[in-house]
Amino acid sequence: MQFVITRKTGEVQNCTIANEGIVNFSRGADGATARVHFGNQCRRRADDQTIVIKMICAT
Secondary structure: OEEEEEOOOOOEEEEOOOOOOEEEEEEOOOOOOEEEEEOHHHOOOOOOOEEEEEOOOOO
């Protein structure tokens, strides 16, 4: 899983577990909700422009 955050300045932050941009990910008991805790350079800011969620699968 990867989150891509575009900052107010246009700077793009790629956030993954590998780069410690995602510190914790947990699914809700209903299976329809989830919670993400961001760390390091990926901490959310009130003036962020966009956030895109990408599912990355490998087999």
